[in-house]
Amino acid sequence: MPTVLSLSSVTKIYKSGQTALHEIDLVIEKGEIFALLGPNGAGKTTLISIICGLVSMTTGHVSVNGYDIIKDYRSARAIIGLVPQEISLDIFTTVEDTVRFSRGLFGKPNAPDYIEQLLRDLSLWEKRSARLNELSGGMKRRVMIAKALSHEPDILFLDEPTAGVDVNLRRDMWDLVRRLRDRGVTIILTTHYIEEAEEMADRVGVIDRGRLMLIEGTATLMHKLGKRRLTILLHQPLMTIPPALAHWPLQLDAEGSRLVYEFDANASDTSIPHLLRDIGAAGIDYTDLETSRSTLEDIFVGLLEGQI
Amino acid sequence: MSGFNLPGIWAIYRTEMARTRRTILQSVATPVITTVLYFIVFGSAIGSRMHQVAGVSYGAFIVPGLIMLTLLTQGISNASIAIYFPKFTRTIFEILSAPISSMEVVLAYVGAAATKAILIGLIILVTATFFVPVQIMHPAWMIAFLVLTALTFSLFGFLIGIWADSFEQLAVIPSLVVTPLTFLGGAFYSIDMLPQPWRTVSLFNPVVYLVSGFRWSFYGSGDVGVAASLIFVITFMVCCLALLSWVFRTGYRLKS
Ligand SMILES: Nc1ncnc2c1ncn2[C@@H]1O[C@H](COP(=O)(O)OP(=O)(O)OP(=O)(O)O)[C@@H](O)[C@H]1O
Ligand SMILES: [Mg+2]
Numbered sequence: 001m002p003t004v005l006s007l008s009s010v011t012k013i014y015k016s017g018q019t020a021l022h023e024i025d026l027v028i029e030k031g032e033i034f035a036l037l038g039p040n041g042a043g044k045t046t047l048i049s050i051i052c053g054l055v056s057m058t059t060g061h062v063s064v065n066g067y068d069i070i071k072d073y074r075s076a077r078a079i080i081g082l083v084p085q086e087i088s089l090d091i092f093t094t095v096e097d098t099v100r101f102s103r104g105l106f107g108k109p110n111a112p113d114y115i116e117q118l119l120r121d122l123s124l125w126e127k128r129s130a131r132l133n134e135l136s137g138g139m140k141r142r143v144m145i146a147k148a149l150s151h152e153p154d155i156l157f158l159d160e161p162t163a164g165v166d167v168n169l170r171r172d173m174w175d176l177v178r179r180l181r182d183r184g185v186t187i188i189l190t191t192h193y194i195e196e197a198e199e200m201a202d203r204v205g206v207i208d209r210g211r212l213m214l215i216e217g218t219a220t221l222m223h224k225l226g227k228r229r230l231t232i233l234l235h236q237p238l239m240t241i242p243p244a245l246a247h248w249p250l251q252l253d254a255e256g257s258r259l260v261y262e263f264d265a266n267a268s269d270t271s272i273p274h275l276l277r278d279i280g281a282a283g284i285d286y287t288d289l290e291t292s293r294s295t296l297e298d299i300f301v302g303l304l305e306g307q308i
Numbered sequence: 309m310s311g312f313n314l315p316g317i318w319a320i321y322r323t324e325m326a327r328t329r330r331t332i333l334q335s336v337a338t339p340v341i342t343t344v345l346y347f348i349v350f351g352s353a354i355g356s357r358m359h360q361v362a363g364v365s366y367g368a369f370i371v372p373g374l375i376m377l378t379l380l381t382q383g384i385s386n387a388s389i390a391i392y393f394p395k396f397t398r399t400i401f402e403i404l405s406a407p408i409s410s411m412e413v414v415l416a417y418v419g420a421a422a423t424k425a426i427l428i429g430l431i432i433l434v435t436a437t438f439f440v441p442v443q444i445m446h447p448a449w450m451i452a453f454l455v456l457t458a459l460t461f462s463l464f465g466f467l468i469g470i471w472a473d474s475f476e477q478l479a480v481i482p483s484l485v486v487t488p489l490t491f492l493g494g495a496f497y498s499i500d501m502l503p504q505p506w507r508t509v510s511l512f513n514p515v516v517y518l519v520s521g522f523r524w525s526f527y528g529s530g531d532v533g534v535a536a537s538l539i540f541v542i543t544f545m546v547c548c549l550a551l552l553s554w555v556f557r558t559g560y561r562l563k564s
Contacts, residue, residue: 014564015564052404052405053404053405054401054404054405054563055563055564056559056563056564073407074313074407074408074409075407076407077405077406077407078407080405082401082405084401086398088397088398088399088401089397089399090323090393090394090397090399091397092327092330093323093326097323097326100319101319101323102319102402103315103319104315104316104318104319104322105315105316105319105320105402105403105406105408106316106406106407107313107314107315107316107406107407107408108315109315147402
């Protein structure tokens with residue numbers, strides 16, 4: 001696949017002295033969905049803002065489709081669409097006007113059919129003549145997406161697309177992302193949640209305190225991270241783990257009311273049925289079972305301990 | 309894509325003009341009412357007790373000055389708000405991320421602000437003809453001064469809008485610098501009427517040159533030569549452009 005975006009040694013030091021990005025190297029291929037995963041303040045928005053021309057980098061080099069984002073900014077920016085983290089709209093205009101404005105701003109001639117289809121896809125067509133201050137927060141977010149897609153970009157940046165969004169909009173958003181991908185659009189999104197990255201992305205980049213700690217295919221990452229945890233809620237608290245279960249790597253929590261079993265999610269045999277049989281045989285009643293995934297914190301712990 | 313982003317310029321220009329249409333009452337009615345009040349107070353009440361100034365009735369004498377005053381304040385306020393507002397609402401991110409050059413952005417915003425200022429200037433001119441006999445000896449020069457002044461002070465307003473970080477800052481230059489200069493700029497009197505040393509001091513007020521040149525295009529005479537007026541407007545415009553290109557080169561107050 002051809003490269004659509006490449007960053008080399010991109011560093012950003014804000015005027016405040018804050019180093020937001022440190023020597024970032026990244027190559028994105030055409031048509032992929034890439035998730036930037038990192039905690040608050042990691043530098044995700046800064047990275048996107050540099051590529052889109054909102055923030056100037058301190059040192060480094062970025063090219064989009066082979067065009068330098070500074071020297072050939074017109075060619076580079078023409079194919080980029082950005083949905084920023086925060087909603088910012090001129091609330092006195094109408095939905096249709098603001099979307100048409102965006103298309104014009106990006107140098108494209110009027111295309112009423114395309115805009116109509118776009119607004120329909122985002123369930124905004126009925127609201128096309130509404131002023132933006134009459135819309136709900138979720139609808140405003142849709143408008144932000146419509147504006148970003150108004151000029152038919154080849155690369156779409158979604159900065160925390162699901163923050164403060166309800167289940168329906170979230171599902172719509174993912175459907176849209178998949179449809180765009182099918183059309184060959186490259187999508188780069190940021191998120192705090194592993195599940196989101198796993199669900200959507202082909203590759204994941206983990207960023208923390210301005211450093212790209214790791215870039216990995218989602219499947220590979222999940223494999224490496226493949227620890228899952230089974231929590232068994234006990235009917236009656238236990239003082240200690242009975243000797244009959246001693247050969248299982250179980251942990252008892254402080255109150256004695258939960259047994260925790262960590263296992264490899266990718267193993268073909270997780271031994272869970274066997275474990276549950278043993279627990280039953282030991283005469284222990286349980287009321288519920290929970291499984292959970294590694295969290296972002298687990299990734300960082302893993303990274304620091306060199307396990308990933 | 310390369311070259312000129314005409315659809316982009318047009319999109320900004322049209323949106324700005326649409327804002328004018330939405331706020332037609334404040335945009336047009338306010339300056340017109342203000343001007344009519346000036347005519348009533350200065351033209352009729354005071355003017356009726358005054359001799360002719362520079363060969364024309366006092367009412368007619370103040371018309372070019374009033375139009376100039378409006379061009380200055382309108383150009384500055386239109387353009388400064390036009391760029392300050394997207395900064396304030398953060399919608400400017402879209403313009404910064406678009407394939408449009410800084411000068412194209414300036415052209416669109418300043419063009420729209422100047423268009424509005426010129427329209428209002430012309431409306432005032434028409435209004436004035438209902439009150440006083442207005443005569444335009446050099447119409448081509450009159451239009452040239454009108455357009456140049458509107459553009460120049462819209463550029464200046466654009467700079468203020470970029471510099472301002474708050475609504476207070478947005479208002480401070482117009483009220484602290486521009487209004488005094490325009491009132492002392494010979495809009496309502498000929499600087500010959502001033503005693504020394506104020507007459508000489510006035511020659512350092514840029515607005516004197518604007519009003520004088522503009523009045524010359526109406527009645528054929530002004531406080532200073534028309535060439536001096538023209539040189540002043542153009543010099544000021546070049547200064548604004550130079551400052552703007554520095555602003556965009558460094559990303560001053562636009563990019564972090
Ligand atoms: N304009 C600015 N001036 C100074 N420092 C900034 C500026 N913008 C961001 N920073 C700092 O740069 C760092 C990275 O911020 P950034 O917004 O890129 O993080 P993020 O990963 O997007 O976080 P979040 O998940 O909270 O959106 C933070 O420490 C932040 O305080
Ligand atoms: Mg962010």
